[in-house]
């Protein structure tokens with residue numbers, strides 16, 4: 021896409037499978053969009069879907085230098101396409117949540133003195149004490165979770181402090197594992213970033229603080245006071261507060277872009293870096309979520325999130341600080357078996373074609389004639405279960421389904437689980453409820469039709485599925501004016517309203533009401549089957 025002459029704002033997203041960027045102009049119109057796909061564009065790192073799954077099947081990491089090299093590549097790509105970096109007034113960014121980056125002693129010296137000639141991945145080669153960063157898909161820290169909950173007086177008490185009970189993927193437990201297994205590596209680490217603050221650090225050439233929102237995904241932050249919890253820090257590793265640095269509001273200006281990017285790409289020295297945050301909070305900003313809306317992101321992970329006023333932490337789900345309103349919060353449910361299992365079933369049952377997958381959804385009936393399925397290729401987060409479990413209309417377990425039935429059972433099952441778990445947390449579908457869908461699978465209208473039918477609510481999308489990038493570009497503008505009296509609502513008033521894509525099929529609600537009840541009952545069976553429960557409640 022051509023470069024723009026007027027001022028513009030960037031939003032980055034360091035997500036699981038890709039690094040993405042969006043540029044918007046002052047009217048909030050998207051003027052540039054690009055991405056680097058880790059597996060395809062950086063095959064030398066040998067990732068599958070952006071990650072390495074280790075032999076224990078629980079440890080999941082991504083090479084930190086892959087993310088750095090992806091930044092080199094995307095900036096070069098933008099430069100070659102004629103993108104005019106000098107017009108960028110500010111930017112912000114997002115990262116997949118919970119993942120952690122370990123900067124080695126001496127790294128800050130290197131970061132502060134970058135020569136503009138070599139690419140970043142060469143300059144930063146020796147900067148990391150852990151070369152493979154644990155990411156959100158990791159579930160290897162059950163021992164650390166158990167001891168963190170014990171240390172602070174139980175799961176609910178931890179949730180009351182940090183917004184979530186101990187979760188395997190949350191950063192505090194990941195740090196605790198590194199400290200207990202490799203204390204010398206921990207000792208050599210001068211700074212620990214989450215993926216979002218790591219990415220901001222690259223642009224600042226200095227360590228960036230963690231923002232309140234992404235800090236909420238660590239099991240370490242007191243989400244109401246917005247300070248680190250001494251009890252949680254001490255339970256995870258010694259000297260942790262110093263290694264984490266401060267936490268800041270998500271709208272903070274962290275500083276100006278480093279000279280490296282000014283000299284190498286022509287950014288203006290006035291270009292401001294606004295605090296980076298988690299990809300889900302960034303999507304909340306990008307979709308202009310309003311109270312009462314339900315956002316559903318269908319990316320590598322599936323997530324369901326809402327804007328809430330009062331935090332009510334429970335043993336299931338998470339409460340994070342809100343990225344655009346310091347008085348508010350967001351509630352989130354995460355489903356690990358999202359796009360990757362949809363791709364697997366597409367490959368097994370629809371010859372690897374999304375078109376064929378969609379046809380199967382169109383030619384099967386709402387409610388799938390009573391056939392239901394639970395599809396967890398990897399240990400699920402919500403609910404904690406694993407394996408593929410198929411049930412016919414009589415609730416008998418069956419070994420397989422015809423291909424079309426399998427596809428509908430997968431999609432209906434994924435959305436029934438979302439509705440059941442959201443309702444379990446007290447969120448109700450009202451006549452005015454809008455579902456705002458985003459993420460790669462939101463391009464698929466037939467998938468969205470099932471979503472609409474299961475929730476009995478209309479589904480809306482915005483113009484791009486990359487809502488996290490867009491949200492960060494909006495947040496960049498907000499960061500510039502947040503200190504003044506300009507509100508978030510004022511900042512996004514020019515942004516296009518979400519567009520209606522599908523409405524519920526007539527009669528679907530009557531079919532899904534009994535099915536939802538059956539699904540919830542069968543879930544209990546699946547949950548407590550011997551292969552599925554790995555942590556006591």
Ligand SMILES: Nc1ncnc2c1ncn2[C@@H]1O[C@H](COP(=O)(O)OP(=O)(O)O)[C@@H](O)[C@H]1O
Pocket residue numbers: 035036037038318319320321359360362363374458459460461462463464467485
């Ligand atoms: N037409 C489609 N139908 C269903 N899923 C799709 C379609 N196009 C892309 N996807 C899914 O989108 C996923 C990527 O979504 P995205 O939100 O970009 O992920 P992430 O931000 O986690 O990298 C892919 O893994 C793919 O399965």
Ligand SMILES: O=C(CO)[C@@H](O)[C@H](O)COP(=O)(O)O
Pocket residue numbers: 035036037115116117118156189237298299300319320321322323354
């Ligand atoms: O773990 C979570 C949320 O708690 C995930 O949602 C990650 O934030 C990864 O995001 P995607 O790359 O799937 O968008």
